[in-house]
Amino acid sequence: MSDSSSSDGEDNQKFLTNRKKTLTKKKAVAEAVENEVEEIEEEKTFAELGVSQPLCDACLRLGWTKPSKIQQAALPHALQGKDVIGLAETGSGKTGAFAIPVLQSLLDHPQAFFGLVLTPTRELAFQIGQQFEALGSGIGLIVAVIVGGVDMAAQAMALARRPHIIVATPGRLVDHLENTKGFNLKALKFLIMDEADRILNMDFEVELDKILKVIPKERRTYLFSATMTKKVSKLERASLRDPARVSISTRYKTVDNLKQHYIFIPNKEKEAYLVYLLNEHAGNSAIVFCATCATTMQTAVMLRQLGMQAVPLHGQMSQEKRLGSLNKFKSKAREILVCTDVAARGLDIPHVDMVINYDMPSQSKDYVHRVGRTARAGRSGLAITVVTQYDVEAYQKIEANLGKKLDEYKCAENEVKMLVETTQEAMERANKR
Numbered sequence: 001m002s003d004s005s006s007s008d009g010e011d012n013q014k015f016l017t018n019r020k021k022t023l024t025k026k027k028a029v030a031e032a033v034e035n036e037v038e039e040i041e042e043e044k045t046f047a048e049l050g051v052s053q054p055l056c057d058a059c060l061r062l063g064w065t066k067p068s069k070i071q072q073a074a075l076p077h078a079l080q081g082k083d084v085i086g087l088a089e090t091g092s093g094k095t096g097a098f099a100i101p102v103l104q105s106l107l108d109h110p111q112a113f114f115g116l117v118l119t120p121t122r123e124l125a126f127q128i129g130q131q132f133e134a135l136g137s138g139i140g141l142i143v144a145v146i147v148g149g150v151d152m153a154a155q156a157m158a159l160a161r162r163p164h165i166i167v168a169t170p171g172r173l174v175d176h177l178e179n180t181k182g183f184n185l186k187a188l189k190f191l192i193m194d195e196a197d198r199i200l201n202m203d204f205e206v207e208l209d210k211i212l213k214v215i216p217k218e219r220r221t222y223l224f225s226a227t228m229t230k231k232v233s234k235l236e237r238a239s240l241r242d243p244a245r246v247s248i249s250t251r252y253k254t255v256d257n258l259k260q261h262y263i264f265i266p267n268k269e270k271e272a273y274l275v276y277l278l279n280e281h282a283g284n285s286a287i288v289f290c291a292t293c294a295t296t297m298q299t300a301v302m303l304r305q306l307g308m309q310a311v312p313l314h315g316q317m318s319q320e321k322r323l324g325s326l327n328k329f330k331s332k333a334r335e336i337l338v339c340t341d342v343a344a345r346g347l348d349i350p351h352v353d354m355v356i357n358y359d360m361p362s363q364s365k366d367y368v369h370r371v372g373r374t375a376r377a378g379r380s381g382l383a384i385t386v387v388t389q390y391d392v393e394a395y396q397k398i399e400a401n402l403g404k405k406l407d408e409y410k411c412a413e414n415e416v417k418m419l420v421e422t423t424q425e426a427m428e429r430a431n432k433r
Contacts, residue, residue, distance in 0.1 A: 068093030112162035149319030
């Protein structure tokens with residue numbers, strides 16, 4: 001026991017010493033592209049931005065009383081017929097920023113296969129499809145969502161209805177372009193790439209190239225991304241013409257009403273600390289981020305073994321089960337969502353009280369995307385990052401890139417120790433399932 005305590009104490013001291021050294025070197029975090037963006041001078045209404053009355057009415061029905069910052073920045077350019085590249089985080093209202101100009105143009109020139117939205121994940125595709133349907137409910141809009149994990153024949157029937165808007169993941173769309181008789185996008189007027197950085201990170205470059213080759217060059221293109229990477233810049237050059245640049249985000253920035261903490265713990269007691277944190281905030285909604293699908297599943301099962309209302313969400317689940325978990329969490333039927341980074345960006349999950357980084361995010365931008373699930377729309381939120389003796393270097397990089405020192409979250413160590421045996425047994429049972 002004493003050897004273990006001494007080792008943990010030495011690890012803790014090294015961690016704190018190295019942390020102070022690292023934090024003296026704050027990195028410049030603004031991207032060069034963000035120096036070129038337009039400033040928003042004053043708030044305007046949708047009508048003042050040039051949005052037509054039917055769509056203003058649709059916005060009002062959705063509870064959009066005024067444009068969000070990204071909508072204020074992007075809509076004037078988009079409604080004037082320009083290509084747009086927008087840097088904006090999840091939850092900023094960017095779906096409206098690209099859906100409104102597409103639908104306004106569709107009202108003037110109605111046709112099938114008018115707009116294509118490409119997204120990195122199935123869940124985000126369904127979400128965007130729902131928003132298009134809500135905005136277009138008064139104009140007879142037909143939307144088809146084309147993603148993997150769903151029967152190809154059923155999707156072919158949906159495409160045969162000649163929808164106005166297609167929302168798709170790149171891989172499944174290419175499957176239909178190559179195999180569904182009579183389907184093509186030769187008359188497409190709008191291409192939107194949402195979460196472009198993530199599409200490229202998921203190795204969809206080959207599929208994107210195939211899609212770009214079979215759609216008209218004479219089209220309007222909107223590209224939205226949370227970060228401006230080299231791959232995104234290359235895609236911009238290949239697919240956009242003289243775009244207007246708009247941005248409302250600063251890389252690695254987190255909102256002021258988000259309380260961010262770390263806890264430094266021995267790796268062998270991770271489960272006990274997680275259960276302690278969730279017990280301490282019982283009654284609040286929480287997202288627990290894990291590094292792998294296996295850890296996500298094991299952790300969710302372990303928490304359920306202990307009587308906690310947890311559901312998993314990861315890429316190896318069927319589409320039906322993924323949507324089931326998501327809907328249970330969004331409807332508050334379950335308090336805890338245990339997930340991989342598939343849910344870190346893009347998904348509309350309102351009112352998350354707490355985020356726990358159970359496994360360390362691999363990059364600073366992933367940290368920002370994860371903790372950005374809480375403290376949204378002016379609400380306060382709590383983010384706690386679990387740091388073990390194996391995570392020190394990665395954590396120091398995140399802190400340095402954030403340019404701020406996070407406070408240590410104080411735990412009642414005696415209460416945690418009482419949970420160690422119980423949580424380890426629950427995890428063993430979870431691993432056997």
